[in-house]
């Protein structure tokens with residue numbers, strides 16, 4: 001492939017980023033810019049404007065069967081692309097991805113992209129805990145190998161004359177109208193005495209919700225429940241406290257223990 005490859009990732013706990021990297025490796029095209037839109041400062045950049053022959057990978061998690069609203073807000077502001085091929089990828093924590101992939105496909109289409117391949121990969125569930133593990137360690141090596149193969153398959157299609165222009169609509173699971181978005185608002189993080197105020201939690205929060213002046217507790221109105229601060233804490237001082245989120249962890253652990261496999265989608 002001669003074109004440039006750009007990536008757009010929203011990835012508070014890193015799994016979407018890992019999968020985007022594997023697909024990039026398989027595609028083997030010239031590197032364009034990475035737009036990691038996870039942090040507030042990074043979401044200020046809006047200069048992605050690929051050419052028609054370039055390609056963009058969009059990779060982000062499923063939150064309650066939809067895309068995280070923050071990522072959607074950024075996507076809605078994308079400059080209109082000239083029919084640039086898009087690879088739409090969602091991660092999910094081994095429950096379901098419901099309407100997140102169709103939402104991603106539809107959103108990038110409205111911004112002038114042409115979705116030409118889609119995939120849903122499994123990532124360790126953000127609510128996974130030691131007591132209630134859910135999809136621990138995903139994406140694992142086999143998942144990432146499938147990501148590399150997916151990239152190679154796309155590159156092979158891309159090299160076929162007129163494949164992109166002849167490709168029909170990318171068919172993915174999900175339906176419109178999408179599931180309702182339920183903005184989560186709950187005080188669910190406990191900070192133990194092991195916290196040494198290093199401030200890592202502040203630096204990884206996608207919404208500036210960790211209050212350094214108040215024991216590094218998240219500000220409930222801002223917190224999106226992504227658990228980036230819990231997973232990044234070098235002292236393991238942060239945890240999900242008993243309550244509605246831990247109840248979800250328990251239910252997921254009981255009901256979603258059979259490992260799912262990544263799935264792939266192509267145009268009609």
Ligand SMILES: Cc1cc2nc3c(=O)[nH]c(=O)nc-3n(C[C@H](O)[C@H](O)[C@H](O)COP(=O)(O)O)c2cc1C
Nearest residue numbers: 012013014015016061064065093095096123125126
């Ligand atoms: C608020 C919230 C809601 C989630 N909803 C779902 C869901 O509906 N289905 C599912 O399988 N996983 C769900 N997950 C798990 C994430 O999709 C999964 O952990 C993903 O790998 C996280 O991506 P990241 O590591 O790139 O941040 C949810 C996670 C969070 C934080």
